[in-house]
Amino acid sequence: MTSVSRLLATLSLVALAASASVKPAAAQSAPAPKNPRLAKLKLRVQPKKLAPIVINKRSRSPRIDFLKRSTVRRSTGRGFHVIFHPASRFGAVQAFLQRTRAVHNMADIMNDWLRTPNVPVHVRECSKHPNPTVRKMAINAFYNRKSHSITFCYELAAHTLAVFKKEGNITNNVKLRAKVASVTSFVVLHEMTHALIHELGLPTVGREEDAADQLATLALMRFSTNGKQKVLDTAYRYELKAAQARHRHRKTGHSSYPFHDEHSMPAQREFNLKCLVFGSNVRGNMSLVRHGELPMKRARRCANEYRQINRGWNSLLARHIR
Helix, strand or coil: CCHHHHHHHHHHHHHHHHHHHCCCHHHHHCCCCCCHHHHHHHHHCCCCCCCCCCCCHHHCCCCCCCCCCCCCCCCCCCCEEEEECCCCCCHHHHHHHHHHCHHHHHHHHHHHHECCCCEEEEEECHHHCCCHHHHHCCCCEEEECCCCEEEEEHHHHHHHHHHHHHCCCCCCHHHHHHHHHHHHHHHHHHHHHHHHHHHCCCCCCCCHHHHHHHHHHHHHHHHCCCHHHHHHHHHHHHHHHHHHHHHHHHHHCCCCCCCCCCCCCHHHHHHHHHHHHHHHCCCCCCHHHHCCCCCHHHHHHHHHHHHHHHHHHHHHHHHHEC
């Protein structure tokens, strides 16, 4: 064998030894498992795929405009809860109130805003109430301290509809229903304020009826959709009531309004509501003054009046706000 052939044979042997000693990178990096059975088990177990969460949009409850929540907490159960009683003569009124949720929405607002007491709100036909006193005053809504409950009469909603239609000359059914729903919302909040004052032991300085009007106005403007318009619709209802009283005075020669009543006179309640609306946003509600709905002499005081009333109620309810 020549020297050249010996050299080639030596180089081939060295190349074979080098190729046998080098392993693939994956084989070098993977450590040998201590327990081969455990390694096989780990390979068999695969992570479970979570099923996607499907939300049915139709099943969602209506959203409250003052809270960024997808659902309403409640209108039944603890707190203010609404109970509709069957009506024999006011079936259409009952259906209207249930469809518009004018009562339920006010209960939802109060329950979401405050730690409310457990007070039922009965919506019923008061002309057939077992209490004769209630039967005599069927066009009414009231809070009963003894039973710790609120009653809203179907007759009141029907009477409000008739007044807006006859005295207000409103023929558009959409506008008519909207105004009745507005007054219903205000009246329900008014009676809920009475319940809060007595159930929570809130102090009041001055007439309790005026305080109830104030909190009902503040709650509507702050929390309810189109709250300002609802307050103005209620003020218009008091304006019509004051016009009826003036008409009776001209016809009979004497005033039939009970000045001994705990409520302020309808015209006073009208301007008190308009003043709070104007004071909440003077620039945005200047049309009330321009159109002569609020005298300038009263309008000058409304901003301070609104701030004072708002600050007072915030202080009273601070312990009960959620």
